[in-house]
Amino acid sequence: MDRLIENAPCGFITLAKDSKILSINETLVKLLQYPSSEELIGKHLNIVLSNSSRVFIQLYFLPLIKAKHSVEEMYLSLMSANGEEIPILLNASLQKNNEIICVIVPMHKRNALEDELINARKAAEKASHEKEKALLELEEALKILKSQQQELLESNQQNAKFKLDTERELQLAKKIQETALTQNIINDNIKILSYYHASKALSGDIYGFYQITPEKYGIILLDVMGHGISSALVTMSLQSLFQKLISQGVAPEIVMRELDGYLHELFQNNQDAWHYCTAIYLTIDTSTQTVEYINAGHPPAILQKKNGVLEELLATNPPLGTFENISFQSKTSSYTRGTRILLYTDGVSEAFMPNTLHCLLSGSSLVSLAETKELIQKALEDEANKFEKYNNDDQCFILIEL
Incomplete structure (x- = not known):
């Protein structure tokens, strides 16, 4: 070099x-x-x-x-x-x-500290030459401070009421958001269980699974960038769109193309409000025993075969809302009875060391799907108790048994 x-x-x-x-x-x-x-x-x-x-x-x-x-x-x-x-x-x-x-x-945060030191030195030099003036200014400042303290007290009382009202509104919005989530599906051909935990009152994670025909099911999981109200608004608008498309049996390529186009249209005139999202969409045909999927920049789903072999459903496209006119193409994989699939958001994978999810899935292959869900959920809660920082991201995962 x-x-x-x-x-x-x-x-x-x-x-x-x-x-x-x-x-x-x-x-x-x-x-x-x-x-x-x-x-x-x-x-x-x-x-x-x-x-x-x-x-x-x-x-x-x-x-x-x-x-x-x-x-x-x-x-x-x-x-x-x-x-x-x-x-x-x-x-x-x-x-x-x-x-x-x-x-x-x-990146070193040095400039701010150096500026503060320079300003403090200048202030000290000025104070030494203008001590009397500074004392007079101090007395005036104390009078202003007392007045401001009273104003602050009144403002705090108003803020406390506003905070209480806002928390009530957020809790109501959270209930509405959770109501939109689909319920578990359990029948002779398929079992689908989910776990959902918002880092704040509202979440940027959203999912849905639907029985399209007696033999065909659609499962989608999205993670909108960021957390809180702005991300939640985007997820709810996407949820109404993908629910309509999937329920009508639209092909996976069209579902993802429509969601991608919606995000571009939503933020085309406002880059400051721009949001993108990762997404993974699966269609499962129990009559042909096939899984068709598209992964748009989402953490890879894990497919566990009956013999214990693990396979990752890797990203096939960039995240939705990043590049325009993307060509979405699905991939198809066959399965046998007893196959399991784990879908999750990055809030789950980042809570663990690498390959932890693979180990949890492999270690629970002989127990029921509900017990596997409890095992992963408990591991997430244990990590959250040890490292509080992992509470800063939404967490969501879906378990499927075929």
Whole structure:
């Protein structure tokens, strides 16, 4: 690597098409606290990424770099050799030889602190020369403060009432949102169970499963970016659309195309309000024993065959609402009696270490579907009790037994 790049004041790394590290400069090696670049070259990029960044790279960075050949100012977190999380900005470009060149700039919150120190020093110098003036101003400030305290007291009383009214409205909206969720389906051909937990009063996760014909079922799971009221409004508008399309037996490609087009039309004149969402849609035909699916940037569903073999239903398209005029194409897989499928949002996968869901599914293959659901739900609750940060995302999963 060129000497100037080797010691540049920013990180520099090149990746192969399969995300393995081809080269890395000394600046980034030191930032990651590794003894030498030899310990990183040839390894998968995941070795220096936090858990959440691994998911982000897979679902957003790689589709974007393939579609646009460049990524600018993507905010991620690296993980140093001693486990320290390092926030960074990532710029990348895809070369003709399929190598990905990345420039990494560490984010350090130093400017605000330096400004405060400079302002404090100026204020101290000014105070030493104008002490008498400062005392007079202080007396006047105390008078104003007393007046403001009274105003604040009155404002707090009004805010308390507003907060109470708002919480009541949010609880009502939450009940309406939960009422829109479909109920479990249990019959001789299929069992579908669900788990739903909102991080706030309202959720950005939404799902639905429907019996289209006596032999055919449609299952969809969406995760709108963000949390709270704005995301919930988008989910409810999407829910009314996909419920209509799926109930009419519309093909998976058309369902996803209509949802994607709706998001583009909804935010075409307001980029500040723009939301995208990940989604996975399955149709299951119990007469032909086939599963047809489209995965739009969503965490991969896990299909567990009767013999215990696990298969992932990986992303087939970018998230909905990201790129216009996307061509959606479904994939089809056959199944045998006893096959199980787990669909989930990133709030579930990010609560665990990698492959935890695979282990939970494999370890519960001999118990009922309801017991498997309880096992995953308890694991989520245990993680939430240990690490409060995992309560910051909506959590939803669907279990299917064929």
